[in-house]
Amino acid sequence: MQGVLESRGASAGSGLTERQGVVLEQALRLLVDGGEKALTTAGIARAANCSKESLYKWFGDRDGLLSAMISYQASKVRTLDVSAGALDAESLRRHLVAFARDLLDVLAGDVSLALNRLAIGQASREGSKLGHMLQERGRRQIGRRAGALLEAGRKAGLLAFDDGEEAYGALYGLVVSDWHLRMLLGEEPSEMKKGFSRRAERAVDAFLTLYGKKG
Amino acid sequence: MQGVLESRGASAGSGLTERQGVVLEQALRLLVDGGEKALTTAGIARAANCSKESLYKWFGDRDGLLSAMISYQASKVRTLDVSAGALDAESLRRHLVAFARDLLDVLAGDVSLALNRLAIGQASREGSKLGHMLQERGRRQIGRRAGALLEAGRKAGLLAFDDGEEAYGALYGLVVSDWHLRMLLGEEPSEMKKGFSRRAERAVDAFLTLYGKKG
């Protein structure tokens, strides 16, 4: 067990060989296509041209595989930090609209929806470990980007709020409303994506009405 | 098949005998306690003291049983319509806060959470029939109450909006934000319920800032 060399370069420093990355990729594809029901160890092994025994050696058990899938996906969609230098009212609005649009796009992505469905289906069981992971690696991550943007807006005298978390909550609610839940329940995302741009702008307008400093 | 008498009075005119109501009650309890994994036909039969054969005779198959559970629960939590006679600014605000608090309470209810988890887990499969049912019987229902309230507010000259659906979406988003998803992912609802009242008031204040007519 000690001194094991990774057969090729590890991917993204996650401690994963690229072989294991391929496995997780195929597992995600299966999950997106057929839901949790289609995510069987035999199916993953077949799709990734590996043996079940290797799956258990690499990931321990099925739960370990699910956790690895979430970590893997989270590491892939690293949010690009916006360099928020020298904000004025118009550039702040543009940044907020871009954030809102990105948020809607991420939430409507089929991998995101599939992983959220998976974690939610698992949440009733004890632990809800997957839910915590998704929360930590997803919301926390994108929340930090929004928080930084809001803070920059306040520093520039363009926004007024006491509680940053509350302001972020309002922005999130105005942007997303119940669309995320509706997509999780099966409403066709492609139908909704067309209205995302307009929706993002409206939501940001409302947010600025609430938290923007008049001037 | 014809002329079958229901052995006792049907419950709520749903075409269900009270025996079947007991079965659905037990099924919901199992679902809340143990999640979808615990919702097996054998388990339901044992909990309700009936035979599996009767389950299949009454509900057809497992999907029919799940649908019946949603219908049954939806018929139980009929939303009380508020008689919105003679609104002024203060009573409108009270009504909105009451609505917001009720909304949060409903969404945080364990039966609601369990059914939403069930429908979401099922949504990846074809059809997403349960998702549609939950959408129709849940959101549509409570949305009508909110829509009527908003419309009354506009008629009374207290609110200003063009698109009622958009205004409702903003209210919903401000009230709920991402709390529903977080609870679905397993965050403990009892921890959150304490802040519901304050949260409802804050959200309504923001909503009135956006859509309330000044004066």
Place this chain on the structure above:
DNA sequence: TGCGAACCGTACCGTACGGTACTGACGGAG
């Protein structure tokens, strides 16, 4: 060339589920 580790493919095992079939008990109708 020979050794050993990793690994694929498959077979295998125990279990649990959805759904069906059978038996026996109850209870009402004639």
Place this chain on the structure above:
DNA sequence: CTCCGTCAGTACCGTACGGTACGGTTCGCA
């Protein structure tokens, strides 16, 4: 009393899954 429908309880069947074990193959390495 007898017939008949309903239902509980249980046994049963086919299937599918998670997890393990084994034979055969490739490949790095000495």
